[in-house]
Amino acid sequence: MPRANKALSERLQSVISDRRVPGAGVVLFGLDRETRIGVAGLRRSGKADRVKAGDFWHLGSVGKSMTATMMLRLHERGVLDLCETVMSGLAGTEAGRLVDARHFSSVTIADLLSHRSGIRANPTYAVFSRYVLFGEARQRINRAAIRQSLTRGIGPASEYQYSNSGYGIAGLIAAHRTGRTWQELIQEHVAEPADLPSLGFGRPEWHGENPWGHRRTYTGRGFTEFKITKRGLDLELMQPAGDVFLSLADLATYGNTHLELLSGEPHALLEPASAARMFDPVGDVMDPIRGGRYALGWHVEDAAPDFGGQRLIWHNGSDLFSFAMIGLLPESRMGFALVTNALQKRWREDQSLVWKPVAEFAALD
Structure with a gap:
C-alpha cells in the first residue's frame, strides 16, 4: 500500500478547502525521481471515510491517450492503418451502413484520434436521456448514438473539433478488426505492457x-455525494473516450x-515512430494564448507559461x-497529476487554474 507524503497532503488540503472539493489526490513522478503521493479530504461528502493513497480515481478523457496507444499498436501489427478511412474501417458492419459517404469519404482513423473528423462532440441530450432517465435498453440507445454520429458531420473535416464520439468510432473499428471489446484491447495493449x-x-x-462521484448542491x-447508477459513458460508443480508472501509483507509472x-528511445509499448506520431501535433494552433495544439490523445503546448516556457504534454x-x-x-523528465471526486467546471475551461497549484506541488519536490 503506497504511503501519502505529509507536505503534499497538507498543501492539497488547503487547495480543496479553498475550492470546496470533497476529496482529492496529487502525484508527482519522473524518470529521475521518486514518486510522491498526496491525498486529502473525504471519499464521500459528509462521511468520515477519508481518501487513501491507494484509492482508485476515474480519469475521464485522460483515457483518450490509452485508446490512441492501443490504436497505434494495432497499426504497428497491421490490424488496421491509421491512414485508412472510417468507411474502410467500418466496412461490413452495421455501423458501416450508416456512414454518410458525402462527409466521411476522406476522414481517416487518425482524424478521429486528432479530433479532425467533423463528428459531433457527443450524442444529444435527448439520446442520453432516453437511457439515463427513461430506461430504454442500452444497446438500442447505443445504436441511436452511433447513427447520430455517422449519418452526418456537423463541422468541416480536417478542422479541430473535440469529439468524444470520434474516439468511440475509433474503438468500434478496433473491435471490428480484432473481434474483441474495447476493454479487452485496453487490457492487452495498455494495462499489461505498461x-x-x-x-x-x-x-x-x-x-x-x-471515492464517490459528487454533484453540485442546489x-x-x-458538492454532495451522488449515487451513480447510469451514465452516458455506459454506452459502447462513449467508453473509448475515457471510461477508465487507476490508482495514483499506477497513474504515475503510466505518466513515466x-x-x-517522449525520449525517443526504443520501448516495449510503442515503436519510436509510433511514439513520435502520438506526440506530434496536428494542424494549426487551437489556443492563441497558450499556443496549444492536439496530437493523438494528448494536448501539446510548446512553451507553457505556467512551467517556465517548457514543452507541456497534458490532458484533462x-x-x-x-x-x-x-x-x-x-x-x-517529470510529470504530475491531480484528481478530485467532484468537477469544478472552471478547471476544465481554464487549465491555468489547475496548473498553478500543481506547480506549487512540484516546488515542494
Whole structure:
C-alpha cells in the first residue's frame, strides 16, 4: 500500500478547502525521481471515510491517450492503418451502413484520434436521456448514438473539433478488426505492457471502497455525494473516450511510461515512430494564448507559461462527477497529476487554474 507524503497532503488540503472539493489526490513522478503521493479530504461528502493513497480515481478523457496507444499498436501489427478511412474501417458492419459517404469519404482513423473528423462532440441530450432517465435498453440507445454520429458531420473535416464520439468510432473499428471489446484491447495493449494492475472500467466506487462521484448542491456552494447508477459513458460508443480508472501509483507509472516514449528511445509499448506520431501535433494552433495544439490523445503546448516556457504534454478529463488532469514535462523528465471526486467546471475551461497549484506541488519536490 503506497504511503501519502505529509507536505503534499497538507498543501492539497488547503487547495480543496479553498475550492470546496470533497476529496482529492496529487502525484508527482519522473524518470529521475521518486514518486510522491498526496491525498486529502473525504471519499464521500459528509462521511468520515477519508481518501487513501491507494484509492482508485476515474480519469475521464485522460483515457483518450490509452485508446490512441492501443490504436497505434494495432497499426504497428497491421490490424488496421491509421491512414485508412472510417468507411474502410467500418466496412461490413452495421455501423458501416450508416456512414454518410458525402462527409466521411476522406476522414481517416487518425482524424478521429486528432479530433479532425467533423463528428459531433457527443450524442444529444435527448439520446442520453432516453437511457439515463427513461430506461430504454442500452444497446438500442447505443445504436441511436452511433447513427447520430455517422449519418452526418456537423463541422468541416480536417478542422479541430473535440469529439468524444470520434474516439468511440475509433474503438468500434478496433473491435471490428480484432473481434474483441474495447476493454479487452485496453487490457492487452495498455494495462499489461505498461504494468497497470489497478486499471479498470466504470466508476471506481463500483469496485470497492473508493471515492464517490459528487454533484453540485442546489445552492451551488459545494458538492454532495451522488449515487451513480447510469451514465452516458455506459454506452459502447462513449467508453473509448475515457471510461477508465487507476490508482495514483499506477497513474504515475503510466505518466513515466509516456515520458520514456517522449525520449525517443526504443520501448516495449510503442515503436519510436509510433511514439513520435502520438506526440506530434496536428494542424494549426487551437489556443492563441497558450499556443496549444492536439496530437493523438494528448494536448501539446510548446512553451507553457505556467512551467517556465517548457514543452507541456497534458490532458484533462471528467465524467461530470469527478475530474483528472495529467501533465508531462519532457525537458525536466517529470510529470504530475491531480484528481478530485467532484468537477469544478472552471478547471476544465481554464487549465491555468489547475496548473498553478500543481506547480506549487512540484516546488515542494
